[in-house]
Amino acid sequence: MKENTARSHVLPVAPTRGRLRPLGLDEVRITGGFWARRRHVNATATLGHCRDWMERVGWTGNFRAAAEGRIHRDRRGREFADSELYKLLEAMAWEAANGHDTRLDADIAALTDAVAPAQQPDGYLNTAFGRPGQQPRYSDLEWGHELYCLGFLIQAGVAQTRARGEGELAKIARRAADHVCATFGPGGIESVCGHPQIETALVELARLTGEQRYLDQAALFVDRRGHRTLADTEFGRAYYQDDLPVREATVLRGHAVRALYLAAGAVDVAVETGDDALLAAVVRQWEATVARRTYVTGGMGSHHRDESFGDDFVLPPDRAYSESCAGVASVLLGWRLLLATGEPRYADLAERTLFNVVATCPAEDGRAFFYANTLHRRHRGAVPAADAVSPRAESGLRAPWFAVSCCPTNVARTLAQLPAYLATADDHGLQLHQYADAEIATSLADGHGVALRVRTDYPSGGTVTVRIGRSPDRPWTLSLRVPGWTAGATAWLVDPDGVRRAVAPGTAEVTRVFRPGDEIRLELPVAPRWVRADPRIDAVRGTAAVQRGPLVYCAESVDLPGGHEVDAIRVDPSAEPADGPDGAGGTVVVAGELATHAEDSDAGWPYRPLGRPAATSADRAGIVLVPYHSWANRGPSTMRVWLPTGEPDRPGEPDRPAESDSTVAGG
């Protein structure tokens, strides 16, 4: 693996080796379009919303209570509440680096001041453990989340340093990391945290400081896991990936967020230590997970019970968990794998997940969130209380805050660092991975500066125009990802001379001496299309979904005429979906009908002899679909992504006599 010397310090992930070199937040700026709007809402609404809620529910106050010796009776929130403050601090740091709002520095300083006095002299920091009247430190590694919280503290410190230079938060984080190494290093506690997260944090701190011991400690945590140092649980040890060593596992399993954070940490360790076998193990797990355990949205985790991956192909849309944090974690893992290998498949999945999970989580106003992201909502849910915390996965609408509120701050920090995921560099040139209206300026391996202007209204439109601003007087290669979703249609690349060629999914390249003003144009076929699932995904047999570019679409009851709910929909996939009357990128219209089934009478038993098709009256209709990420912004509704295409019943079978009323449970 090649060594990397980053040109920027403002990097969420800064590996010292790898196929691609990341660009920093000072090198990439998103200037318009889908993500610019999302990021504006994040910066101007979500960050303050999270800050205010944490004050209100007492999670910020926990630190004060700890410092004042009254935490044993006054503590609020779950055992991992500290981590939300740290994730918010990280989000604020990256957002401050974007330069949009200098008031953020004051917020960061105030929150840091709240945290600082709660740190113990030896660097330990947790408001739920270790003080008089509390459980002892590390007495519950399975569920206590202490290292998990410290991991987010360390990441916040790293972000603060990279965004604004070393300050108080960085010092707190360093002391915490030193405490972790002293406590869990050789000769210390030989176990791991029930929730992985410390691993990526320690590697990133090693990258920031150059200190080997943080990397060694992260490697130790990765290697220790899977050796059953944690107690068994009702969900099995796979719940926290302590069932099998990372090197031996063949698929991601157990709690989805834990599995993905651990995999990200393992990639970080593998990259920094040159451990190709470890990297290969994670790649293998990623491949199996994507092929068998991932929703069409990119969402991961189908079990509500333990927030875990299900068995292969268990992907029920109506019980999809698809936690927002698992989406974030998948993007973080994919980014590390992309940097390490350069393979566009990781950016493909990241794009899908960003548009259909990460972007789905926050409401349009940035002040309410989905914790879980179902693909089928069967009844109109209640409106969550505006002034109370909600259960994490039960609402039909986004909720302002949760008892377990990991997702709002996680999505906030992802949106804040998003520009860093657009592009990379290597010895040959620049690579564009995600498409947004953006400006990019960096220097190539030989030190020559290069600047690009990316113009696009993607994903509404499929045209991405790259205009060269500055370029050395020597040839280099501009690489553009051709998304996997273009398979079956044709994408085109137009070079600065106007030569147009079809490009296959993967990577399209132009190598030449670029001149300022040169334009390269990528034309992606974003027309809406039907998608079907592998037949082993039993839960969506007999249905099809619509995708338009990277966007998954859904039907929402508020768009149906006649008061129909989405379960009335039967679509006709022999007709191609078309853009709706509002023009490209908004709604899509598909042919179909709205059926009223005889079974709707609910007379009795819902299973009946085959060949007795239910009497159905149906109205032909053009059915309007909306981007999945936009659903549930217009009040309670029913919704579904996978649309039934009709019954594969026996045609022409004569009706049999109806059941009598007395045989409700009989058919």
Add this chain to the structure above:
Amino acid sequence: MKENTARSHVLPVAPTRGRLRPLGLDEVRITGGFWARRRHVNATATLGHCRDWMERVGWTGNFRAAAEGRIHRDRRGREFADSELYKLLEAMAWEAANGHDTRLDADIAALTDAVAPAQQPDGYLNTAFGRPGQQPRYSDLEWGHELYCLGFLIQAGVAQTRARGEGELAKIARRAADHVCATFGPGGIESVCGHPQIETALVELARLTGEQRYLDQAALFVDRRGHRTLADTEFGRAYYQDDLPVREATVLRGHAVRALYLAAGAVDVAVETGDDALLAAVVRQWEATVARRTYVTGGMGSHHRDESFGDDFVLPPDRAYSESCAGVASVLLGWRLLLATGEPRYADLAERTLFNVVATCPAEDGRAFFYANTLHRRHRGAVPAADAVSPRAESGLRAPWFAVSCCPTNVARTLAQLPAYLATADDHGLQLHQYADAEIATSLADGHGVALRVRTDYPSGGTVTVRIGRSPDRPWTLSLRVPGWTAGATAWLVDPDGVRRAVAPGTAEVTRVFRPGDEIRLELPVAPRWVRADPRIDAVRGTAAVQRGPLVYCAESVDLPGGHEVDAIRVDPSAEPADGPDGAGGTVVVAGELATHAEDSDAGWPYRPLGRPAATSADRAGIVLVPYHSWANRGPSTMRVWLPTGEPDRPGEPDRPAESDSTVAGG
């Protein structure tokens, strides 16, 4: 509602009013066939198995530890462990009434001796609460299960009294019930137990003793529920039905066992108090639950997370919870509704549930059990440890004991009391509800004796012959349930004169002066048939299942050639299923194919543009199905009830170019 004067005292449920009068275990004897075999295994293996495991895991020892003042440090098992001993005592009492094994009386005496010293002077009895070093009594009504445990103690005392006459256990139970009335009656704690169960127990004790205050207390508990006297939970108050009063609810919801136990208690109260509105409320809930929230097996509860009913039509076969105890509870509720109303639909569902849930729970040898009853097993599970407790719902095979081990004893008590569910009497005659080889002897309303001999190998065969043994010299009516599953085929009734007439689902009657030796024959069409689901049960769209009489069938991988797993199966429902070569009632064979899909290569992303059917190679095959209740008795296997019938894809659509290898997450 009519008053009832039961002729027998050996009755699990003895309402004083209702449409039908139950027969006791001294009036109905099962003499052969399916249930006789199951009951023999239950009596000779399961009861001792449960007794030994409870000794081994310390749940019996808890009572000794309580009596000896060391329970605060020595207690074993979950908070509801006491109840398992009581359920076993109830099972043993009914089994003793069956007269098979007098050693049971010694077992009952020994267990009663273990329990007795743990009772407090005021009647309170629970090994998890109330002693020094333990949580105070009733300090955790939400999760403590104290009244739930006392309910099962009371039911055991009632069973013991009815089966063997009042003994020590009955006295313990009376003292416990008096304590409950004193503590939760007017002026006492104004709340309910998180887990309903005490309601049915108190009503049955009122029926046994004639004491009104037990009935009043049960009515108070039913009326109190739904008024939010319990704390909210992560699952909402619907989890323990404290969200809505019983009278206002329109469907069963929340934790399935809790919902069904509560409904049974509400029926008991309604019947005894003549509260028709309350009865109507439960009937309404039952109807909606059966129409929208019940598996084809009769199983109830689709959520693993909270063991609860899901939303309407959320019935995923591969995440079916369908807890064995919910099956038991549904049978108990249905029996009460049948006695109250006389409507055969309740016996229809009970039959389905008995054959496909209750009979599925125990292994053939009666020494291992399913806690949950999935309808689709996707991978061959591990073999549960023979000498350790298992997690409750995760195994692919039946397990000998669980950390939460409610199902073994619950099924044991149900099998022990099963003869009581076969037949009833009323002023007009006798009614047969469930079919088994049996002898029935009772007296009619006018006191005249009547005796029947039922001969059948049901459900293998469909012929049920009723031979009159003794009969008064006056006309009376023999009623036979014609199961709802006969709809669409024809059932026949042959009267003693040999006259044969078609009978519709519901009830068939013969009214005449019967003579000893007269035979009435019911011929039920048990040939195997395809069944399909309401299209709103999305999870089984594009599939069909086979039912043969009341038995649901499944495919199990051990019966497939070539090492195929069940996901290779595609069936052809245009051909009727046929009995297998082993003859009627064992296997069934359906036409179909075993497909090897291109997707099996697992190259990449499992969603692809519609119209690109996967390359499939398939071998035509006769696919062998087995009764669902018999699955997983031949080692680890994959299994499915709902069998795919083929893809409703666009026919004749030309293939599109394949995706490149680099676009794993793209299609």
